[in-house]
Every structure is written in C-alpha cells, then in structure tokens.
Amino acid sequence: MTEEAILQGCLKNSAKAQKSLYEKYSGKMLAVCYRYAHNREDAEDMLQEGFIKVFSQIHTFKSQGAFEGWIRRIIIHTCINNLKKNKKFKESVDLIHANSLQIREDTIPSILQAKQVVECIRLLPIGYRTVLNLYAIEGFSHKEISDLLDIEESTSRSQYTRAKAMLEDILIKKNILQKPRQIYLLASGGE
Structure with a gap:
C-alpha cells in the first residue's frame, strides 16, 4: 500500500x-x-x-x-x-561540575557504539534525558522546549548542559569514550 x-x-x-x-x-x-x-x-x-x-x-x-x-x-x-x-520531567540532579559535551558523528564509528550511546542517554535522569532528546536529537530550540515542558528557557539550557556533562561521565565510565574530549551532539547548532 x-x-x-x-x-x-x-x-x-x-x-x-x-x-x-x-x-x-x-x-x-x-x-x-x-x-x-x-x-x-x-x-x-x-x-x-x-x-x-x-x-x-x-x-x-x-x-x-x-x-x-x-x-x-x-x-x-x-x-x-x-x-x-506524571511530573517526571521536572526531576533534576545537582552536579559538582558541568563539563561541556558535544558528540560528533566521527566519534561513533559503529552502529554498536551508537546503540551503546543511546543506552547511556537512557541512564540520564528523565528531566535531563527529555531536554537532551528534544534539543539534540529532535532539533527543538530551548524556547520551544520551555513552552512544551512549561519550564523556564534557562532551565532547559541548564538541564541540557548538565545532561551533556553527565552523559560524558557515563560514556567514560563505560569505556565508550577513552578520555574527556569535545563531543558534538547531533544537535541543531550545539551550545
């Protein structure tokens, strides 16, 4: 059909x-x-x-x-x-640091590794994961995210920054990233 x-x-x-x-x-x-x-x-x-x-x-x-x-x-x-x-997206985690994380396509050399990255994203708290998905994967702006989630635009930016830092830590701990480096998320522009 x-x-x-x-x-x-x-x-x-x-x-x-x-x-x-x-x-x-x-x-x-x-x-x-x-x-x-x-x-x-x-x-x-x-x-x-x-x-x-x-x-x-x-x-x-x-x-x-x-x-x-x-x-x-x-x-x-x-x-x-x-x-x-269910008010799940409002979960927040305080981080001691907020390193910049950006994932570039060439840092994910295989489909297997890409699947591992997706599973690592799933380990993020739901609030971080939601903002990261909306901004980096779906291409929504922080303004659109703030309207969609009924949060401040600054909260969207903050959750995105913290999500990137936490994701970098998870990727390093799981040996998907060997050392801290700039990773460029498939985002519309990145931060």
Missing part, C-alpha cells in the same frame, strides 16, 4: 489502512518513545496512545511536509504530555 493510499484509507477509517500505517511507522516511533520512557512498557503505552491520536487527528494532516514527520511530532507531544502528567 502506498503512503497516499494508506492516508486516504485512514481518512475513511479503514482498519486495513490503519494497520498498514501502524506497521509502517510503529518501529521508528517506538524508538522515539523509548528515548523518553522509563522502560519498554511505558514506551509501548506511549506508542499506543500516540497512534490513537494519529488516527483521530489524521484529518488535520495537510500534506505539507513529510507524513512521517507529522506522525513523529504527534508521538513526541504524546510522550511529553505523558511525562508532564
């Missing part, structure tokens, strides 16, 4: 089209949910809730931009709303 056929079928509430849509995008979207969730079960719950929203809001898709991007945005907002509902 083509993406257009899936979209048209979903607009008509076709179960077959909805199943095709879910099968096509659920793997990628589960990975998105997993970055925000505490565990796989929470990620799966976020995914299900997100797809319910996708199906109920599909009539709002205006074919401007990528359909997958539209779905991703709904999934991200679902994850954030879930965290806000």
